[in-house]
Amino acid sequence: MKELISKLKGDKGIWSFVALLALFSFMPVFSASSNLAYLGHGTGNTLGYLVKHFLHICFGFAIIFWVHNVPYHYFRGISKVGLPIVWVLLAYTLIKGTVIAGANASRWIQIPFVGLSFQTSTLAAIILFVFVARYLSKSREEPITFKTSFIQLWIPVFITLMFILPGNFSTTALIFSMVVMLVFIGKYPIKYIFIIIGSGVVMLAFFVLMSKAFPDSKFFNRVGTWQSRIENFTSNKADEDDYQIEKAKIAIASGQIYGLGPGKSVQKNFLPQSSSDFIYAIIVEEYGLIGGLGVLVLYLLLLFRFVVASHKANTLFGKLVVIGLGFPMIFQAMINMAVAVELLPVTGQTLPLISSGGSSIWMTCFGLGIILSVTKKEEEIAQEKLDKEKREEILQKLIDREMEADLEEADFKNVNDNFDAGSYSITDNSNNPMNAVLK
Template sequence: MKELVNKLKGDRVIWTFVALLALFSFMPVFSASSNLAYIGHGTGNTLGYLVKHLAHICIGFLIIYWVHKVPYHYFRAISKAGLPVVWLLLAYTLIKGTVIAGANASRWIQIPFIGITFQTSTVAAIILFIFVARYLSKKREEPITFKSSLIELWLPVFITLLFILPANFSTTALIFSMVIMLVFIGKYPLKYIGFIIGSGIVFLAFFILIAKAFPDSRFFSRVGTWGSRIENFTSNKPNEDDYQIEKAKIAIASGGLYGLGPGKSVQKNFLPQSSSDFIFAIIVEEWGLFGGLVILGLYLLLLFRFVIASHKANTLFGKLVVVGLGFPMIFQAMINMAVAVELLPVTGQTLPLISSGGSSIWMTCFALGIIISVTRKEEEIAEELKEKAIRDEALRKLIDAHIASEEDPEMDATSYSIEDKATNPMSAVANK
């Protein structure tokens, strides 16, 4: 185990927080999967779901390990070449979206011969954030004109969002918000940012008007769901989402300060999506307010560590990659918690690293691998600078000794520390 830990490079604090969240996830997933077990085979045995979650987590950590070994600057080219591939995947998903549990899920596709369902928008978000970071770092020394950025930056962004929007409004809104935050940090002109935000709002309104004009189109089938969820959130009328929120609030209220205890949740048997979208409610019911605050604290500490990693990065691209991939992860967690306590309408966002689900865990781990790759590079640079400083100091001592030997013939420079000579291969040349 010690040898394995020593092989892990990069920010050890990020590794620690990620491992803590992943380890904690086994208890709520094992407990909250009981309703799925009853629906699936009527036994209530959740061991199979626990093993499945274990496999997802193990594969996720392998992804982190493999990706963090790749120099992060390689992803500059990958993001540019990957965007057209992502568009094809999103278009295929929109047309060919699979059915999950009898419901239309046009945001998912099924991988042939494997049977794994995959949410392509998660891949698109990662590629898009890296693409934006690449553009901003490339244009750092050049004045940005709106005309050039409209084609080079915003056209790819809006094409990507257009493919995601019909099936998943919450993910589209989250990605757009994070892109705006990223360009703001990258010092994109504020007057242009304001125009882009306004254009985005106008485009969304136009999209909704078209959806209203063609209500029977499969392409706009999710638009009615967005409107009803927002309307249900703002009105006091009984509705379908009220059942989920009501059960989630009952679970949170039942937890009290210290919770009912691990595995003792009652609402997990009634709350839909209790192991994914509403897993935070089950955590609070079983672990109480104390457990909920601990999970919130871990995410906030991880956010703080992302800020530190971004600050330490020596390149603008590295800084923006950490912000672009790390911050959305934390904001997604905040949205999931806010939905559980009815601060936001139901969105379908999972709790990163804790909710069950393969593709969401794997894509989160892929993003974490890139972030750790940035911190790994900075560690290597720091080690190189340290070694260079040691070599320079050894050479300086050797030169001083050589000068002293010329001034005092009785002093032999070759008697100087053998260890210093070994430290710097130039010492032999200097002695000659």
């Protein structure tokens, strides 16, 4: 175990908080999977879901370990090459998206031969954030112009979002807001940011108008879901989403301060998506306000380590990569919690590292691996600097000793020469090294 831990490089705080969140996830997932175990005339055995989640977590940590050993500057080129590949995957998802549990799941594709589903937008978000960080970190001799940046930066961003929007509005909004935050931190001109935000609003409005013109098109069939969720959030109209929120609020209210205890949730049997989208409500029901605040504190501590890691990075690309990949994880967690307490409408965002699901865990771990690669590089630089200082200190001591030895040898040689010549004398100069020798 010590040998394994010694191979974990990078920020130890990030490693610790990620491990704590992953370890904590087993009990809520095991408990909340009971409704899935009974779904479709199941046996009610949740052990299979626990094993499945365990394998997802193990593979996720293997991804972190592998990625964090890759020099992070390699991802500069990977993002440029990977973005067109992501566009192809997103387009394929729109056309061949699968249907899960009778609902429109055009955000998912099936991986051949392994029977796993994969959410392509999660991979697209990571590649896009690294691509934006790469553009902002490029050295420029001339100031940024809107025309050049629109072609090189914003057209790829809008193409990516265009493919994600029809199937997943909440993810599109999250990615767009994080990109805006990233370019603001990267000192992109503010006047251009307002133009881009205005352009995004216009494009979204145009998309909604097109959905009204072609209501039967599969390309626009999610627009009605967005509208109903917003309307239900701002009114008392009841539907399936309102049912989920009500059950989540009952679960949270039942938890009180200390909770009902691990595995003793009642609402997990009635709350859809209790092991993924609404797992935070189950956590509060079983572990109470203390457990809910504990999870929140872990995410905030992880955010703090991201800030520290970004501050320590000695390159602009490293700083922006940590911010671009780390902050969205925390914002996604906050959105998930806010939905559970009805501060936001239902979005379908999972709780990173805690909710069940393969691709969401793996892509979160992929992003964490890149962040740890940045911190690993900074540790290596700091260690090299420390080693260099130690070498210089040792070398200086050796030089000083050598000089002292040479001086003593020269003093004795002068004394011997004077003895041989029979012309030595002790003067009153106490600083004369020959006097010290003669004495």
